Amino acid sequence: MANETAELHAPELHAPSANPNEVSYLEYQGKHKGILGWLLTTDHKRIALLYLMAVMTFFFVAMTLGILMRLEMLTPGETIMKPQTYNSVFTVHGVIMVFLFIIPGLPAIFGNFIMPIQIGAKDVAFPRLNLFSWYLYIAGGSLAILSLFTGGGAADTGWTFYVPYSIRSAQNVSMTTSAAFVLGFSSIVTGINFVVTIHRLRAPGMSWFRMPLFVWALYATSWIQVLATPVIGITLALIILERWIGIGVFDPALGGDPILYQHMFWIYSHPAVYIMILPAMGVVSEILPTFARKDIFGYKQIAISSLAIAIIGYLVWGHHMFVSGMSDTGRVVFSLLTFLVAIPTGVKVFNWVATLYKASIKFSAPLYFVLAFIFIFSVGGLTGLVLGTLATDVHLTDTYFVVAHFHYVMFGGMGTIFFASLHYWFPKVFGKMYSEKTAIIACTVFIVGFNMLYFPMFIMGYLGMPRRYFDYLPQYQGYHVFATVGSWVMVSGIVFMMGNLLYALLKGPKAPDNPWGGTTLEWRVPSPPPVENFDEIPIVTGGPYVHDRPTYIMKPSVELKHTNGDKTIKPTTEEAVH
Amino acid sequence: MNQENELAVEHHEVGHVHRDDEGSKLGMWLFLFTEILLFGGLFVLYSGYRFAYPEGFVAAAAEMNTFIGAINTLILLTSSLSVALAIAALQRSQKKLCTSLLWFTILCGFAFLINKYFEWSHEIGNGIYPKGPALDNMSSGEIIYFGLYFTMTGLHGLHVIVGMTFIGIILSFIYRDKITSTNYQKLENAGLYWHLVDLIWIFLFPLFYLIH
Amino acid sequence: MAEQTAEHALEHYAPEHSAPAEQHAAGAGHAHMQGYGTYFMVWLGLVAFTAVTVTIAGLNLGSVTLITALVIASVKSFLVITYFMHVKNDSAILKVFIGICLLVFVIIMVLTFSDLSFR
Numbered sequence: 001m002a003n004e005t006a007e008l009h010a011p012e013l014h015a016p017s018a019n020p021n022e023v024s025y026l027e028y029q030g031k032h033k034g035i036l037g038w039l040l041t042t043d044h045k046r047i048a049l050l051y052l053m054a055v056m057t058f059f060f061v062a063m064t065l066g067i068l069m070r071l072e073m074l075t076p077g078e079t080i081m082k083p084q085t086y087n088s089v090f091t092v093h094g095v096i097m098v099f100l101f102i103i104p105g106l107p108a109i110f111g112n113f114i115m116p117i118q119i120g121a122k123d124v125a126f127p128r129l130n131l132f133s134w135y136l137y138i139a140g141g142s143l144a145i146l147s148l149f150t151g152g153g154a155a156d157t158g159w160t161f162y163v164p165y166s167i168r169s170a171q172n173v174s175m176t177t178s179a180a181f182v183l184g185f186s187s188i189v190t191g192i193n194f195v196v197t198i199h200r201l202r203a204p205g206m207s208w209f210r211m212p213l214f215v216w217a218l219y220a221t222s223w224i225q226v227l228a229t230p231v232i233g234i235t236l237a238l239i240i241l242e243r244w245i246g247i248g249v250f251d252p253a254l255g256g257d258p259i260l261y262q263h264m265f266w267i268y269s270h271p272a273v274y275i276m277i278l279p280a281m282g283v284v285s286e287i288l289p290t291f292a293r294k295d296i297f298g299y300k301q302i303a304i305s306s307l308a309i310a311i312i313g314y315l316v317w318g319h320h321m322f323v324s325g326m327s328d329t330g331r332v333v334f335s336l337l338t339f340l341v342a343i344p345t346g347v348k349v350f351n352w353v354a355t356l357y358k359a360s361i362k363f364s365a366p367l368y369f370v371l372a373f374i375f376i377f378s379v380g381g382l383t384g385l386v387l388g389t390l391a392t393d394v395h396l397t398d399t400y401f402v403v404a405h406f407h408y409v410m411f412g413g414m415g416t417i418f419f420a421s422l423h424y425w426f427p428k429v430f431g432k433m434y435s436e437k438t439a440i441i442a443c444t445v446f447i448v449g450f451n452m453l454y455f456p457m458f459i460m461g462y463l464g465m466p467r468r469y470f471d472y473l474p475q476y477q478g479y480h481v482f483a484t485v486g487s488w489v490m491v492s493g494i495v496f497m498m499g500n501l502l503y504a505l506l507k508g509p510k511a512p513d514n515p516w517g518g519t520t521l522e523w524r525v526p527s528p529p530p531v532e533n534f535d536e537i538p539i540v541t542g543g544p545y546v547h548d549r550p551t552y553i554m555k556p557s558v559e560l561k562h563t564n565g566d567k568t569i570k571p572t573t574e575e576a577v578h
Numbered sequence: 579m580n581q582e583n584e585l586a587v588e589h590h591e592v593g594h595v596h597r598d599d600e601g602s603k604l605g606m607w608l609f610l611f612t613e614i615l616l617f618g619g620l621f622v623l624y625s626g627y628r629f630a631y632p633e634g635f636v637a638a639a640a641e642m643n644t645f646i647g648a649i650n651t652l653i654l655l656t657s658s659l660s661v662a663l664a665i666a667a668l669q670r671s672q673k674k675l676c677t678s679l680l681w682f683t684i685l686c687g688f689a690f691l692i693n694k695y696f697e698w699s700h701e702i703g704n705g706i707y708p709k710g711p712a713l714d715n716m717s718s719g720e721i722i723y724f725g726l727y728f729t730m731t732g733l734h735g736l737h738v739i740v741g742m743t744f745i746g747i748i749l750s751f752i753y754r755d756k757i758t759s760t761n762y763q764k765l766e767n768a769g770l771y772w773h774l775v776d777l778i779w780i781f782l783f784p785l786f787y788l789i790h
Numbered sequence: 791m792a793e794q795t796a797e798h799a800l801e802h803y804a805p806e807h808s809a810p811a812e813q814h815a816a817g818a819g820h821a822h823m824q825g826y827g828t829y830f831m832v833w834l835g836l837v838a839f840t841a842v843t844v845t846i847a848g849l850n851l852g853s854v855t856l857i858t859a860l861v862i863a864s865v866k867s868f869l870v871i872t873y874f875m876h877v878k879n880d881s882a883i884l885k886v887f888i889g890i891c892l893l894v895f896v897i898i899m900v901l902t903f904s905d906l907s908f909r
Contacts, residue, residue: 125601192608199883200601227894230612234619238729246709247725248718249623254725255634255718260626263902264619314897318905330905597817600881607884611891618895625899626906644844651840659833662824662874669823760818766876773875780866783840784859788847 021530024431028531042127043531048113049429050134055105056498058141062096065089067491070453070484076472083470087156088171090468092148094159095176099183100141102414103272106279107190107225108137110421111218113429115194117522118212120203120540120552122532125196133189140183147175158468160269163250163261167242174243177236184229184236187275191225194218203521205540209300210551212520212544216303217282220310224271224278228314232268235261259324266317274313276410278306280417281348284370287424288352289545290518291367292359296545298351305344312341322393331390338388345381349374364516365439369420372447376416380408383458398468401461407454419443419497426501427511431528434504442500446493452486520544524554599763606767610774613737617778620730624785627722634719638727639789641706643697647787650693651779657686658776661745661769671759673752680749683772687742694735698728727786734778741775744768822879832873839866 025045032040041047072079072086081089116124124130147154151172157165166173198219202211241247248254250261289296296302318326318334352374361367383405387393396402427433456479461467465476472480514523525533535555542551553559628635664679705712706724713721748768751757757765843862847855872878877885 125598126605188609188612192605192612195608196601196605199604200598223890226608226611227615227891230616231619231898234616241729247729248708248721249627249725249729255627255631255722257626257630259905260623260902263905264623267619267898267902314894315901318901325909326905327908329908330901333901333904599818603880604884604887607887611887614891615895618898621895622898622902626902629903629906644847648840648844652837655833655836655840658836658870658874659829662829663826666824666826666829770875773870776874777867777870780870781860781863784843784847784863788843788855788859790847790850790855 021532021535023530024526024528025531026431026528030531040131042123042131044112044116044123044127044130045429045529045531047130047134048109051104051108051112051137054134054138054141055101055109058096058100059105061145062093062101063491063494065093065096067487069093070487072470073472073480074484076474076477078470084156085153086470087158087468088148088154091156091158091176092144092154095144095155095180096141097410098159098272099180100137100144102276102410103187104137104183104190105418106283106414106421107194107218107221107275108133108186110214110283110425111190111194111221111279114425114522115215115218116197116201117525117529117533118215118520118544119198119201119206120521120534120538121197121201122534122537124193125200126193129189129193133186133193136182136186136189140179140181140186143175143179143182147172147179150175160265161236161239162265163239163242163256163258164252166239167251174240177239181233181236181240184233187225188229191222191229194222195226198222203537203540209303210540210543211303213285213296213299213302213306214279214282214520216306217278217285220306221275221278224275224310224313228268228271228275231264232272235264235268238264259321259326262321262324263317266320267314270317270320271310271313273406273410274309276414278309280373280414281306283417283421283424284352284373285348286518286520287366287370287420288355289547290424290516291362291364292355293362293517293547294355294359294545295543295547296351297354297357298347299543299545301347302351305347308344309341312337312344316341316388319388319393322390323397335388335390335393339385342381342385349378362517365434365436365443366420366424366516368440368443369416369423372443373413373416373420376408376412376447376450380405380410380412384409396461398466399461400457400465400467403467404454404457404461407457412450412454416447419446419494422501424516425522426504427515428522428527428529430505431511431526432504432508433511433515434500434508438500439497442493442497444493445496446490449486449488449490449493453483453490454486456480456483456486517547519547519551521552524552597761602763602767603770606770610770613774613778617730617733620726620733621781621785624726624730627719627726628785631717631719631722634717634721635723636789637717638720638723639786641701641704642787643700644787646693646697647783650690651783653686653690653693654776654779657683657690658773660686661772665762665765665769668752668757668759668762668765673759677749677752680745680752684742684745687738687745690738691735694731698731730782731786734775734782737775737778741768741772744771824873824876824879828873832869835869836866 025043028037028043030037038046038050041050068080069086069089072081072089112124112130116122144154151174153171155161155166155169155173155176156171157169157173161173161177166177198211198215238247238249242250242256246254248256250256250258252258285296285302315337316334318330319338322331322335383401387396387402387405423434423439457465460476460479463476465472465479511527513525513527515527516523521538522529524538536557539553539556539560540551541553542549544551660679660683664676664683667673667675667679701707701724702710707713708725708728713724716724745768748757748765751764839862843859846858846862849855851858871888877888
């Protein structure tokens with residue numbers, strides 16, 4: 001049988017045995033049968049679904065915690081829980097949302113499923129490591145949940161674990177931080193896997209500037225995952241050591257500097273927000289050309305801007321610490337650098353809008369989510385500039401203004417696109433189609449509820465309502481009640497949306513291979529894809545968003561045999577695989 | 579990264595990996611970057627505190643045994659040599675020489691850890707350890723110095739153990755001919771990890787032992 | 791506009807250029823074989839630098855000791871990375887990556903000290 005490894009050099013010039021590709025990846029029974037075929041799989045698509053189930057579960061847990069928080073905030077003083085409980089609830093809400101939903105959500109699910117197909121590969125570079133990252137994720141998530149029920153209850157420090165309180169608190173801080181530590185490893189493993197995959201496994205002809213923008217986004221994200229996560233790893237480990245044996249490094253009573261802790265924490269956690277948003281921006285760059293039915297505007301600029309955001313993202317962490325006691329020099333430096341990151345972000349937004357200009361727009365659920373995203377993310381991003389400005393930040397920091405800002409960018413940003421991705425790739429992943437009309441209604445309810453919930457927080461914060469406060473002055477109650485009602489509307493929208501998708505999964509009609517007319521490689525394989533994605537590795541002959549002619553040769557052994565130079569490809573100046 | 583290095587395969591096992599030495603090496607280096615930044619965080623803290631407490635650091639460093647530190651440095655440098663030579667030996671199909679050198683490397687690791695054990699015992703015996711009695715009379719700078727000392731050398735020691743284990747596993751692969759003179763990226767990767775352990779110590783040594 | 795038939799162009803996409811005789815396994819790395827002697831020389835250099843740095847530390851030169859120690863440690867690291875870790879013979883992209891990693895560390899130090907040195 002043909003040498004498998006030859007595929008690294010050239011696609012097979014005769015068809016390989018197509019045995020595993022006769023059925024979809026969902027139905028395939030390989031070395032392990034039944035549930036073991038999922039728990040021991042190394043197929044990137046199955047791992048993506050394992051992640052999907054886990055991520056959605058944790059999302060709903062954290063969402064419930066959020067609902068409980070909003071119920072508590074209906075009235076000043078105690079409404080449904082004690083102050084101590086409230087502190088733990090918002091801490092765990094943050095830990096789960098940040099480390100179990102927003103950071104891994106897009107890369108681990110859609111990155112895993114779609115990216116290898118988009119570059120014309122059969123899997124990622126290290127499939128077993130991929131499975132390992134999922135087990136790390138489950139372990140970390142379990143630790144987070146476990147911390148709720150052991151040793152006095154979950155940490156009540158906020159997900160930021162600031163010292164000295166995180167050292168002194170009687171709650172189970174060590175377990176909650178261990179959870180985050182393990183989850184960091186999961187993230188690192190995914191990052192390493194994706195960087196090597198993108199460098200080494202692109203199909204012949206797919207130069208860097210022929211890659212889909214989702215892949216560019218994942219590449220930039222993966223670098224941040226690799227280079228930033230270890231810093232929080234060591235920081236959290238030091239918290240645990242501090243609590244255990246009192247090394248003194250962060251304990252002011254022993255000479256430690258709490259501000260140094262904040263530096264170490266934010267050195268990761270700021271780049272982390274770019275881990276959260278870059279993949280989402282990548283998805284936007286996928287959805288827009290598909291439904292605009294034209295090439296994306298400024299492909300190169302969008303690709304480079306992903307890298308620029310990743311790089312500049314390392315330079316700005318101090319803007320979380322403006323009132324911590326940092327030196328004035330430091331504060332000015334960080335404020336100035338913070339403005340820089342708006343530039344590549346602006347480049348993306350302008351290019352997206354330009355893509356829609358004079359386009360033949362096809363309306364659909366995924367596009368609807370994306371349009372909502374552009375509005376919501378712009379609000380979030382602009383308010384970020386307000387917070388990045390030193391003079392205004394000293395008044396707004398630690399108020400509800402900040403809470404509104406980050407929910408607009410993180411939830412309204414990544415969250416909306418998470419829903420968009422679900423709707424965009426659902427037919428590909430499951431081979432079923434959902435009701436578009438229901439999806440659009442659900443999305444509308446979600447967006448209305450989202451804005452009802454979070455917009456008042458801008459005003460509240462501006463008027464002085466502090467964040468993470470269990471109690472508040474009566475003048476804020478109106479805003480809180482409005483926001484809580486908004487939370488109910490928003491959650492209804494989400495539940496409705498999920499219900500629609502679940503129904504489609506069970507009873508929906510079969511989806512075609514390419515329901516949207518997409519031009520990237522995942523739309524050239526069956527819905528759902530076969531186990532090895534491709535019968536033959538395709539050859540790439542052009543960019544990813546070209547609508548008027550094909551830019552892939554899907555069956556080179558067949559299509560190239562009988563050519564006399566008809567089917568030509570223009571080799572790129574750079575060598576393909578680096 | 580332990581990669582299956584199957585070449586032509588008869589069965590079409592889903593998820594089997596094509597051999598890609600360059601990719602394997604790249605993956606290993608990316609992992610090393612995470613280790614560099616893990617320790618990097620500690621080096622940032624060290625720098626910050628040394629800047630804040632210069633006299634405390636000098637005072638505390640007087641407790642250190644520069645001689646043992648220097649010996650340990652030489653041990654690790656030599657072990658880096660032996661692992662590099664081991665790879666060279668395997669490239670030249672000298673399997674016996676290769677495995678001997680790898681055993682020597684592990685031996686060096688043991689020697690390092692034994693030295694560390696004596697050092698730490700001595701310090702702990704004198705009440706010098708986090709929350710230990712000797713620290714009650716010390717300034718903040720000294721307390722932080724020892725906090726960092728135990729954390730950083732402890733974490734480093736942990737990595738020495740991991741490195742030795744890694745090399746041990748590689749040895750078993752060599753004995754079973756899963757690593758050969760034409761297929762030895764795993765050995766290279768283990769070597770890379772070991773060199774990193776050496777690199778970290780190259781910086782730990784002057785920062786903790788050579789403050790006078 | 792130069793065009794080539796696909797088969798011909800396919801030769802351009804092999805990730806490894808034509809392999810030397812002893813390494814024809816697909817996907818195999820191409821290590822240049824460094825002589826045993828090179829490794830010994832590097833080791834001697836490392837030992838020498840260690841001796842230097844220990845000696846200088848004993849000379850009580852104040853703050854110069856720190857700078858010198860760090861410079862020497864950096865030189866030793868360069869030797870280990872270049873020769874023991876074979877980076878000398880590795881692809882350009884790997885060298886760029888190492889540079890990026892170190893740059894990130896430097897940035898973190900510099901920006902943190904933009905706070906610490908001015909308090």
